[in-house]
Amino acid sequence: xxxxxxxxxxxxxxxxxxxxxxxxxxxxxxxxxxxxxxxxxxxxxxxxxxxxxxxxxxxxxxxxxxxxxxxxxxxxxxxxxxxxxxxxxxxxxxxxxxxxxxxxxxxxxxxxxxxxxxxxxxxxxxxxxxxxxxxxxxxxxxxxxxxxxxxxxxxxxxxxxxxxxxxxxxxxxxxxxxxxxxxxxxxxxxxxxxxxxxxxxxxxxxxxxxxxxxxxxxxxxxxxxxxxxxxxxxxxxxxxxxxxxxxxxxxxxxx
Numbered sequence: 001x002x003x004x005x006x007x008x009x010x011x012x013x014x015x016x017x018x019x020x021x022x023x024x025x026x027x028x029x030x031x032x033x034x035x036x037x038x039x040x041x042x043x044x045x046x047x048x049x050x051x052x053x054x055x056x057x058x059x060x061x062x063x064x065x066x067x068x069x070x071x072x073x074x075x076x077x078x079x080x081x082x083x084x085x086x087x088x089x090x091x092x093x094x095x096x097x098x099x100x101x102x103x104x105x106x107x108x109x110x111x112x113x114x115x116x117x118x119x120x121x122x123x124x125x126x127x128x129x130x131x132x133x134x135x136x137x138x139x140x141x142x143x144x145x146x147x148x149x150x151x152x153x154x155x156x157x158x159x160x161x162x163x164x165x166x167x168x169x170x171x172x173x174x175x176x177x178x179x180x181x182x183x184x185x186x187x188x189x190x191x192x193x194x195x196x197x198x199x200x201x202x203x204x205x206x207x208x209x210x211x212x213x214x215x216x217x218x219x220x221x222x223x224x225x226x227x228x229x230x231x232x233x234x235x236x237x238x239x240x241x242x243x244x245x246x247x248x249x250x251x252x253x254x255x
Contacts, residue, residue, distance in 0.1 A: 002119040003253070004112070006141035010164065011157045012128035014149040015184035017044045018219055018229070019126040022239075023145075025049075025228035026246035028081035032120040033160075035074065037112065039133050040088035045125040046086040049077045053088045061090040063111045064136075065097050070111050079231060083119075085112075090135070098132045105132070105172050109140035128162055138168040142184030143179035147213075148200060149192040152185045155200065159252055180204075180252070182245065184213040211245040214238055 007020040017040065024034045038045040038060060043053050053059075058073040063085070074083050098104045112122065123145075124137045126176065144165055148154050162178075169176040181204050186193050201208050216238035222229040230239045 002116050002122055003143070004116070004122040004124065004141045005143050005145050006124045006126055006137045007147065008126040008127060008134065008138065008161070008165075009146055009148065009154075009157075010130055010134075010161050011149075011154055014128075014154055014163060015147045015182075015213060015219075015232045016050065016128060017048065017125050017244075019145070019147040019182055019184060019213065019242075020123050021045055021048045022228045022230050022242040023245055023249065024121070024123045025079055025082055025230050026242050027121060027249070029230065029243075030246060030251075031081060032085075033081045033118070035083045035085060035115060035122045037085040037108075037122060037124045037137075039043065039091070039108070040051045040087060040125050040127045041089070041092040041133070041135050042127075043087040043089070043091070044223065045101060046084060046088070047226060047231065048223045049079065049082065049084055049228065051075060051077070051084060051086050053086065056086055056088050059088045060085050061088065061094055064094055064107050065088075070115055074115070080213060095132045098136070105135050105139050108136035112140060117149055135172065138165065138176060139172045141173070141176060143177050143180040146181045147184045148181050149184050150196045150212075151197060152192065155196050158200075178207055180207045180209050182209045182211070185215050187214045187215045209248055211241060211248050213241050213245070 009016050024036050028034045062068040063070050063073050126134045126137045218233045218236045222232035
């Protein structure tokens with residue numbers, strides 16, 4: 001039975017999609033079978049693994065709204081052991097259509113159920129907002145992984161994020177737990193980054209990953225080539241950090 005992890009932060013620009021793509025790709029390199037589920041209407045996870053959104057025959061929108069079998073929408077990527085449930089621009093209107101359904105919070109959970117046994121891990125890239133797509137993602141997940149930018153405002157929003165997770169656990173998914181907090185966009189040149197990192201480690205000591213993801217120009221370059229950075233520049237500092245994060249993630253799973 002596979003594990004489903006929602007990669008979630010209500011604040012945008014914190015490295016959420018980048019972490020989702022590269023942790024998944026790094027785990028695929030380690031012979032784990034991984035599915036990326038793109039629930040962000042921007043579709044950056046989809047294009048970030050080299051999939052042309054304009055050429056999709058089916059997307060996660062069709063699965064959620066048109067009841068298309070999920071296996072018909074999953075695409076095998078060019079990267080080892082990595083598949084994707086892609087998103088396209090249609091997903092932007094999905095929240096309005098989901099709102100009319102009686103089971104509006106559990107549509108994704110029911111849709112991906114046939115895939116759980118086929119993958120070691122399913123990573124859901126959530127939108128950077130709290131709407132029905134994020135609530136569906138959290139309802140479908142076993143755990144929540146929170147990428148957190150090492151800046152003051154990102155830290156300020158973390159308490160609200162944890163309130164959201166507790167609310168979903170109480171009302172929609174009693175099994176939901178916090179997988180961990182991944183510090184991202186770290187630079188040694190800024191004293192504030194170090195201070196924020198220390199605050200994260202202080203309040204979430206057991207849940208904060210020891211691996212810290214640095215800022216890197218390679219992160220910005222890789223998506224334009226439709227590649228995870230762990231493939232685009234595999235010996236760069238940031239690639240090595242994501243490989244280390246994958247090792248730490250597996251260690252926490254007892255692997």
